[in-house]
Amino acid sequence: MKTSFNTLTRACLMALGLSLCPLVHAEAAAAAGAAGAAGIIGQLTNAEHNRVYAGARITLVELNLSTESQRDGSFRFTNVPAGSYTLHVSYLGAAPVTQKIAIDSTGIVRPTVMLNPVATAMADIVVRGQRSGQASAINQQRVSDRISSIVSADAIGQFPDQNAAESLQRLPGLSIERDQGEGRFVGIRGIDPNLNNVTINGLNIPSPEAGVRSVALDVIPSELIQSLEVAKSITPDMDADAIGGAVTVKSVSAFDRQQKTTASATVQGGYNTLREAYNPKLAGSLTHQFSQTLGIAAALSYFDRDFGSDNIESNGADEVEQRHYTITRERLGAAINIDWRPDFNNQYYLRTLYSKFSDDEYRQAVIYTLEGEDSQIERQSKDRYESQSIATIAAGAEHQLQQWLVSYQIGYASATEDEPDALYYVFNSENSSVDGELDHPIPIVSFDADATDISQYETDEISFEDNYAKDTDTSFKFDLSRDITLGNYPGQIKLGGKYRSREKRRDSQMFIYDGGFDALSPPDLAITEPDYGLGNFGPGLNRERMRDFFNQNRADLSLAALDSALESNGATYVNKEDISAAYFMLTADIEKLHLVAGLRYEDTDFSTAGNRVELVDDEQNDVQEVINSPWTAERRYDHLLPSINARYDVNEQLLLRAAYTQTISRPRFEDVAAFQIIESKTAQDEGVVVTEREAEVGNPDLQPYEADNLDLSIEYYPGDIGVMSAGLFYKKIDNFVVYADVAATAQWAGFEEVTQAINGETASLRGLELAWVKAFDNGFLISANTTFTDSDATTFVDGEQYDTRLPNQSDRIGNLTLGYENTALSVRLTASYKSDNLEEIDGDMLRIEDDHTQLDFMGKYFVTPATLVYFNIINITDEPFYHYFDQPNVNAQYEEYGRTFQLGLTWQL
Template identity: 40%
Template structure:
């Protein structure tokens, strides 16, 4: 191999540069001004050291159950100094001047409380608070769906940013098998599904790679070889305490999120007051395959000597299911320059999937409080996800595109894909908090690793035949029209077998230090905070490919090439007649009899290998000041990014590999301003101006490339390590009003102004690729804009007469619109057109209607997302854009509380059998249709809580 700089890099440096927008200079000025303001606040804080100060700490609990009330707002009235109680109900005020004060506590669903406290110099005042319910008859709701909504709304009400919270009780009240499915209930959130199961989370209609995912304060790595987005189906929801989604970021948060930052919090013993035990046993049935599947989950926590807390959770789920699929891949041809007249189809592919997924999740967490001033914790996670897939495919391709119901000879390929994938995520987070007389010191170190490994598998075994008089009917759900020869196995001959093995690894090591001080400055309450974070990430991918072709030349007899030698049973395919499946066992016997080394594809086994290291150094300075009812939070974050990547290119014209190494760095100054005006205890107005970024995916940054030559035509595909990170200036405005025990109505507006939008483009005909037939890579676009409105309404109808007073409504709707510009070169002229942001849905909505009392709980829920652009396949013709169609899924849950500890439940998933559907240009023209059936779950739960 040769090591050298290729002309690809020079062209990419030019093509990835986007014109600077007019707001670039004001950004710099604003950053400097905010930095100066924050620095002045910090200097003032350091200089205010002469007054006598003490500390106040305590815990907020329910008066009857004695359970901690997370999210309660605690205020020292005379100082206008406020904070939220933590997940364990505790609060801490440090650096408070010697004196007598009034402590005010507010919690939705509880009576407000005022209490006199005295704080003395160099002393810690302890003050525990017990709250009573508003009606002063029952204890405050802390369990069930209503209690979960109360916890979430209290946390959201007291936050400094736009925040949505889902507690563990909500996670258990819907038929959700993993975190992503639970998050589809959150305002503005929807999910991407794989085989009908939720995997990736979308925030405010934006793609998963535009959002960040952390667990216990540390970023989770991605098992996927080319992505940053974390497929949250690998983390069972049974291991969680809550999930928080921040839609606006403060300077002390990692800046790499455009849609939102998802923070997963796992179990802690101090979340509850006493020994906790939860046991679940469940069986589910999949109607498409009639399989019955088991699930077991258990969690336990306890506190020893009031100092050591131990929490353990485990979940296991083994599911056999499948799907029926038919797709065209968008291979349509439309006549004329406009419209969809005389649509003709190039190929149709019917697919039958049989899948087994086994999930195992284990979390063991420790909390230790060696003194009143120090908290230490260790959070661990082990998650394993095994996915075994058997896919039978029958694909027919015609010599020329075929109109519906027309017949001609087609080449039909019957193929088998049989593979197993193992995904793992392991995370260790060690940290703590120490509270000094004037300062609070938070510290954390973490190690997380993820891997996705596919052992040697059958990536494709193809049997081919040419069948006369074939065609298709129905453009939305195409079905093959074919004679009986199409189903005769003896007509198909083995053409090629592809064997593949791969492994991707992603490791993140990070350390973080934060220093906080509370003080009074000119009679105003001020909090100052500064910190640093170092993150080291290594991503690698390895693939090995073997292509077994010309099998007759390798000694395979004519009889052993016939599909009839490998045929299995007739497939139960719900979208029409399919024929027999293909058995993997005799195929493996054939493969093992051949020489692997002589069939290894050196090119495909090399060009997708890469190593990318990503070093991020970050620091921030921020502070907030409370002026009467207004809180002003401002600050500046700096992030420095260094990438080092290596990979391989292959020049097919010269028949040589090129060893490629690349290094690059970026600096980002990210100012922020948050305004929170608390008109009353229950009415909050928020405004925010923030700046965030999204780094390119690892697949986009991978430096490898492939150059192929065919009859003088040069075709290139390659990554772009010169891509700039997407940058976004964000504006948010929201109004929230809380009422009753459980009630919320809110409205929010948001706008995002994006630079360096990334899209896939063909650079053929320009620069170094002027003579290329195609040169496909990723480039930075000109600009993109996203704006939207977010509405929420939650209501407990306790004011209605019985039995309607047990009704609860939880609803939200988010409307998002966007515009982005792509450009290309045609006949020497630079052309462009506007498109929506890829993967951005205009409308997402959730509706849940529940009935809950001491004896039963019933919930009907719906989750909706509108269509979105998946891929631009023809830059110059929008008719060939691929879209995913809208999706509406209904789910149902019914629980019967047999005793105070024992619950029997029934859950129904996808009640209307909603399929997955994507289309080409117009919803009449299939790109992919896939049906999953319904799933019903029956289970029993024991809890002592």
């Protein structure tokens, strides 16, 4: 840590030195007018004082200075000489406003600027409907320093989305990865979600899931969100680990609302057709301004969802597995945010977020091994309760100190995943009648009556697990900025630093029992066949009886001590990562050209500690043992990353953008962890002593992804609530990561199979992004976007070259929304599409995730101005989830979730 801080100090001093030249001119200019300089702090609202406007462009005409309104509608100009000025305000969806103000030599002017919709007959809709959300998001996108897409709080409620991930999928170039049919991880421009950076209120969010970096955004209920921004090009003041992009989540603040007190409450009931289960939801929010200086905002959400899925999988050759899931998933989300703004020059805030996610899963499975006369059947059960939690707290402040704006934040985030007392059963039976055809999306399996007779099965194994993962992130950041003059052009310099200390820990205890089952009779566990729609499943297994048997007879079961030690020690490791960063950024407005350019330096100090664990089974020398050796590794690397973002305002309606950035993404924690799980078996085969060895290993030497990114775009804003845009992007990525069998390499000579994450040679990604949003005055709305991407990746596995796409990269992504609303009714029909993508190299086959199209509906009706009812249908067409090997007819995984219907009531104050 001492070394990291020293590095950060050196980098900050370098950045400060870079700023001295422009500061000389800035100080001289400031000295001339400092004695008569004051300030302007204003707010944009409407005539009814019931909303604020974010993303408006405000120009101080006489000085040719421009700024943008913030999320609470506020704007400011500092160090303005005394005199009379003209404020010009431009906001899409409202008529331009010009307002005169006067500043004396010592005072601060606080103007309130009134905006009103262009179509006054639509005023009620703009306040509470689809047009409001679109207008806010489009205006913020228009004035952004980056190439970005935004979802406002108003827009989130216009879709049948239950969390942040599902809200983001509607944006251009974005798609989601689903778990049990529910959106969890967000991909940007078809790129793996692990290559994104996610922050909430400026705080990097750790992942509760063991081994990964990607944050499942379903932990953030929609009710806690004020805005979502996806930056597709980054600026130097942002974290560099964002090859895909950066997702910024801002939670609600009391000053985001114009009213002194606001409140909302939602009651919802849902129904899932596949499991015929009902799902309640309760949510509420409250904001209150105690005064013009102190405000508090709070939100609470609870969702209980009973559902499941029917699944069938294969290995593409000789194995088919049927799976039946029954799941109860609960979410509890809460946030309390406090803002204190004692005066014009000082602001303080406290942001908190707590989210708990629990998943009570019971999975029954039937596995058919197709080997002719030697065919076998296994019946398995998985009984586990998993809970995940994320807790964050961030405190910060902003101070205007004469010429300098100073901001800083300290934060702590903790994410845990706890899986206690997980219980697994395995029963097996030999059955020569088993046969099947795997070259179908839903494989066909045939068998005789004995296959569904539980009395023909014997208990093979019972295992019991306790798994725990914890990810903590402590950070401190500071930023300094000031306005300057570059010749006759206004500009700004900004510099700062950040320090992050992160620790990812995984602890596992596994107990595998392979005998002592005499007291267990499989027929005593049988129940009626579960409702399974993908074939003949046979009898089910009673969850409670299996749990009772284990609890009562555990002491009499035979523990496979060696296998237990192998799995437990191999799955336990600790990764630590200290990141020190510093940056310098220059902003300049040269006529119609807006430039943001600079450098960011990041130093990474990484270490990992785990175990090399080998199970030795030597029949020749009658030796059975587990050899456990502690293994540690550490690396240090740094990057100096330039970036430039340019926006050229041809006129008020037409913008051109260009960006060149360098970004990185650090490997997944599990991939880079110090662990090796090795199984070695020595036996005599036809008089010859043969040793077979297999391994699953981490790779602490993995290099981080490194990317050069180029973006070009054009945006046209016709003057009302709408935008048409087109963008080209190109990424050159080095060191991308794939999973492969590396047994043929020199390090693993003599091994039959070694699974390890490795760096690919090189990769490139290019694409075209198109979007059109239009809100018509007659109440109709259309939103359409599509992204076309193409990638090339080269990887060498077992000495063989594979030319593939990037892992988890989809060639085509698209969204279409058709909507209509009037003063009482609002409806939307949405379609989301994601084309197929390479998931992994599985042996000598490519595992592909098939294309997916989902259709959803949302309708709401205002019973009174403060009360609305809504009705949602999710996955109208019952779209399945499908993976295949090499060819679309070769099954890897097929899963169905059913449709979900939701009916709710929302009251707003």
